[in-house]
Amino acid sequence: MKTSGKKIPVKQKPIGSALILTVVLTSLLAIVGVLFVMMSRVDKIATSAVADSKESNFAIETIIARISEELILDVPGVEETEYYDYPGSQDRWLASLEPYESSGNYYWRQISNVTGYLSGHTTDIQAKVLPEYAPITITDSNQPVANADADGDGVGDSKWIKLDDITSNKGKPIYAAIRIIDNGGMLNANTAFKFDPNGSREMVDGSNQLQINLMALAGRPDYPSTSADETDLLKARANNGDDIDYLDLNKYKKEVIWRYGEPNGLYTPFDISDELELRYRFLLNNTSIDTRLEEWGVEFRRNAISTPVTTGGQELDNWFKRAYDSGGIDPNYTYRHITTTYNMDRTIDPNGVKSVNINTDPLDKIYEALLSSIDSANPRLDRAEQIAAQLAVNIIDFRDSDTAATFLPTASRTYYGFEVQPFISGIAFSISDSNPANPANNYFAIELYNPFNIDIPLGDFRLELRLGSGVVGTINLAGRAIAAKSRFVITNSSTASNVFGVANLISTGGGKEDTNLELARYVLDSPDPPTYVLSEKYDIYLLRSVAATDLYLDQQITVDAWFAWDSAKGTSQFYCRSDINWNVIYQELQSTANTLGVPNRITASRKNYNLESVREPFATVGDITKVLTIGPSINPNDMIGMQLATEPSEDLIRLDLKNQAFSNIFQYLTVIDPGTNETRIKGRINVNTAPWFVTAQLPWMRPDIARAIVAYRDMTEKGFKSIGQLMQVVQMDYYATDQTDLTTFPDLTPSDGAGQDFEEQDVIFSRISNLVTVRSDVFTAYILVRIGTDGPQKRVLALLDRSNVNSNTDKVRVVALQPISDPR
16 A cells, blocks of 8 residues: 655744743743842831831930930939029020010020030020921031921921930931920919919918919910819819719818829829820820810810921911910910929929928927028128027927927027017006005006917916016916916906906906015105105016026016106006007007006007917918017017017018028928928929919919019029029019008908018918929920931820939839820
């Protein structure tokens, strides 16, 4: 069989198919490679982002540690440091709370310089608008010079610094902007309440933080707060009134204001969430968050800025109106940046030791504190030891409820306290017209007056009758007492008591009869007709025995003319001192009608020193000026009445707080005692950092005085070293210069007849002295860090509390550390 020779045709493949397949495969491989690279890149970016975040966090931790170091070293007693906190050369780390305006521009008086990097470039820094991610300009010397916005409200408030010895894992430098402000310059919404000038004495004496007027933040001048606002505040802080009496302010003080950590019971003070909202980007309102405090005080939201400032001009002007008030109480002024739920300072002296409490501490501690604080080098003062010692014993005798006189031996002499005492207020006599040579025929009386508000036991008192320096008779007063504001009459017989009309008074304990009482003796001069002449007359001395020593308290010199027989015989004569306006201290008698045992109300023109208003514990430390710097003596020529006989100026018998020699005593003394080992005080206002509007909410403070305080602080003194320096502000003596004699509050002893005295000069200071301070222990730090000049940045807010720092080994407590997200 033959095979066919026909060829079978082969089908041809399309030209390029293999090439296409190759390209497809190659593309797929490329896509896979790209995806792989992209995934690697994403992983790298994610890893880099995590690294950047860790590096930012590390930088923030480093900054907080550096700030904490500054805060620790600034505590009195830890290092030799100044006592006060003021954004100035002594506290470079502290920034001004509010800006100021000059020639249409806005400035910060000081920005924070934590590391020293910004030396010479931190004062009077212009506040300009900055973007959220502002550029960092580097000079040829590798120094950052650009302004920064640490708190994030869109306005520059700091400068960039390069953190030394810290770089990123890629070797990039890390920059930071820091702003530290003082919570002590703000009103504490958990401790303040209201000031009621028409309230009871206890509500207007400035003794506690509840008298600071938080209610000023519940309204505006045209829309003042209401009683409903007051009730809402008290309920908000007391569990809405459920199962607790929200009107019991004394219990609130005990369970919240004087308690540290969580409050007792069911109280619900505003907490850290409120604080973080208030501190958010300085004065911005985070509209996505409404706290309980904002619900109470709608003024915290009204007119507030919600997003950072982005342009200058009107927008910057509007920001400034919200950040500062020049005195007109601008309706745009925001209350959030001057309000806090957490601030504190401490009652410590410049050595870091607990301040001496003039209400409770012993005599030696008060004396040492006074001696340490009085500036004896002051050219107007050359008697520091005398003032310190006499003031110390007088403080003890002023505050205590007993009547025992205090004494203090020093190297030079012993000082005795000006304790409650009676004064010789009157005498009476009736000389016989027939036979005055017989002492039984003559009648005498002496009246003692107690001008004080407490009863005086007379066990350690006695009267002596003297001829020259010789004692001719003694009247023992043991077992007797003089009631407050009352009189005690001694006569020489029951007949004398009847003649002078005081028999009933003596029978009821208001006096005594003592035959030793004899003011004059007579002898027969001519027998026919019988004529008698005065042979001796005796002066009267009031003495007190203290520690086996006789103190001379009062005397009355008698006059021959009183006892001239031809004019004195057969009649009753009465002489007395005025018992109003403390003229009873003056050893001068005038003829009067019979007023033995009752007020004489004789007018007198001698100076009224108001030697004592109320014997009780001091309501405020400023009330120390009620106490004398003179006292009784063992010298009969140095009695209180003699020391005041020339009517000396008041600065010679009391502390003149305008004398700067006494300013620093308020660094050492207090009347507030939080507890045995406790020194922390919530809610006081630091007058070194507070805006005038905050200071104006103190009791009895006036806006014009508050503005004067801030002006003096910033332009003259550059920070108050002690609250005593407030008295250097001329306007603080408003009630002494504009009034003759206060007839109501704030003077707690109104209508005392002592117009324009130190009590009125110092009355504003006294009312606020418990509630103000010159130092603080709680601060807010705004921190912004950036890796490199153009790398990622992070913004945080830190609340720092150093109130438990007593040594350089103690730690500052970070109460809150809050990341601040980008604004929306």
